[in-house]
Amino acid sequence: MRAFAALLALATLPALAADSQDKVYEDMAVDLLQRYVQVDTTNPPGNELKAAQFYKAVLDKEGIPSEVDEFAPGRANILATLKGNGSARPLVLANHMDVVPAEPARWSVAPFAGVLKDGVLYGRGAVDMKSEGILHLVAFIRLKRENVPLARDVMFLGTADEENDFLGAIRALSPEGFGKQLRSAEYLITEGGENRLDATGKPLYFGVQAAQKGAYWLTLKASGRTGHGSRPIADSALNRLIRALERIRLWKTDLRVLPSVAKFCRDQVPQLRPPQSEWYQDIAKAIQDPAVAAKVYDDESISALLRNTVSITVVHAGTATNVIPGSVEAQLDVRLLPGQDPQAFLAQVRKVVDDPTVEVAPPPHFYQASESNIDTPLFKTIESVVRRHFPGIPVTTKMSTGATESALYRPLGIVAYGFTPLLMTQEEDASQHSDDERVRVATVRQASSIFFEVVAETARKP
Ligand SMILES: [Zn+2]
Missing domain, CATH: 3.30.70.360 (Alpha-Beta Plaits)
Structure with a gap:
């Protein structure tokens, strides 16, 4: 009877186990995010030490050592490392812990209460970027709990002051901070990716930020x-x-077409109508026609990426x-x-x-503009994981016209990508740095599994 039950379990369990395991971590992500947005890290003044302590308490419970570096009163970074076998250079999951100010009078809920209603979680940082920080944390914890064999170290990094002067990231990269560990990294994932949905809520593309303007x-x-x-x-x-x-x-x-921008245009062709669909197939060639160049120049959705x-x-x-x-x-x-x-x-x-x-x-x-190579195993892994969950949806390269901490890491030779699997409507996306910042719980749940798969596959491979 026992043997039979075991056989049965072997035959049926793997798929079920994976699903139920996903659910454990999806629940964990929602619970942690709700608590994390309640940690007020409005910058100025920041008070990121409170967020670092929040992370540290969670990591302590998991038996993962971490180091909090309070580099100025109330300002801190945190670093935790899961050791790999050293056959590949480290992967860093980097998230800033500060948020921009919120004007409570303009919100329909208290910005730091972690209100969850109708499947939507409200709070300053719900998008930028406490939800991504929690995706990083949950993936990190899952690597440890599931004993994923690691070819490379995986680091979890929380930084202060991204919204102002990058003081936290500058400190983290210094010898007094975590410079020695971080500078050895091959890959870094942080904010900056952008995924676009159509009016029905279907994703049009997943955008990895591999370049940003200066x-x-x-x-x-x-x-x-x-x-x-x-x-x-x-x-x-x-x-x-x-x-x-x-x-x-x-x-x-002058209009100038970078390879990543040419790819971004090409990837959008299936969703566009003529004449854009024809131009975007080969944007560099299309803008040789002065009439097309003039139209593209005046199109706010693309102009800033080309000049x-x-x-x-x-x-x-x-x-x-x-x-x-x-x-x-x-x-x-x-x-x-x-x-x-x-x-x-x-x-x-x-x-x-x-x-x-x-x-x-x-x-x-x-900070100079910066760009990371997209012909990498990490980019291919992101593509294949996204394809598994969203067949037929392209992973494209959306250059950012604004700045993220990647500006500091790329000049060191680290391949830094802005990538998040969170799916947001344009309205939800626009709530960052604005009123009623919010994220749908369903996308947090789904994103936690997708993000884990990207991290686990990258960490396993030499
Ligand atoms: Zn941010």
Whole structure:
């Protein structure tokens, strides 16, 4: 009887066991996320030490040692490592623990209460990026509990201050932080991926962020004679600044197609109608036609991925209507493509301004645009796991126009991808940094299994 039962179990259990195991970790993910969003890590001031302690308490219970590095009062990073056999370099799961401020009066629920209603979890950080942090944590715990044989170390890293100055990641990479361990990594997964759904809730693509633009903010300054507003000065500081800004406004920066952007366009073809579907098949070729190039240039959904951009965002000038100001200033939000030399771009801006009396000053410090190779085993693993769960849905490469901590890791030779299997409608996605930030519990559950599979397969393989 016993033997028979065992045989029966052998015959039927594996599939069932996998499913019921998935459920254990899906429940764990939802429970932990609900508690984690209740840890208020609004930055400023951050208080990420509380989040690090939250993670540490969970890891302690699992018997996984971790190190909390409080590098400034209340500011901390946390690192935990599951040791591999050393045949491959480490994989890092990196998540920032801080969140942007929330205005409670604008929310329908308290932003730090972890309210769960109608299958939706609300809270500041529910999207950016406490849900991803919990996916990292649950995958990490599952590797340990299921004794997955590891070819490489897998590290769980929580950082402070991503939303402001990257102080946490900078510290983590320093010798005083976790620099020695982190710098040996081959792969790093963090935020930045974007998956798009259609109106019916079906995914159109999973987007891995393998490249991001660099923010290179410029300041324009002019000074000159002041005077009475009733007696105009033709070449006043403000008039010259306005002329410079107008030249910048009219300037068309060159269109340039990076390989990852060409792939992103191609991957969208099945969902598009002519003429876009024809152009996107080979966007580099299509924009050789000036008429197509002009249309693409004006299309906000793609334009910023194909060129260096300049937005005029700040102008400081004047204090009274009847006083001609003597010094004025404007700021430009410039975003450069990977591969663009900032000095060369600065020279181009000065040429466009074409007025030596208007100073164009570069930023005191900035992060270069960065790009990771997509021809890697990790990318292929993401593709194959996603294909298993969502047959026919492409995994594409969505360059980010904003910045994530990947900007710090890529220059060290670490392949850094923004990847999350969370599926969000455009509205849910837009709730990050906004009001009623929220994520559907169903996608958290499903994502926890998908993310684990990606991590386990990557960790197993040398
Ligand atoms: Zn974030």
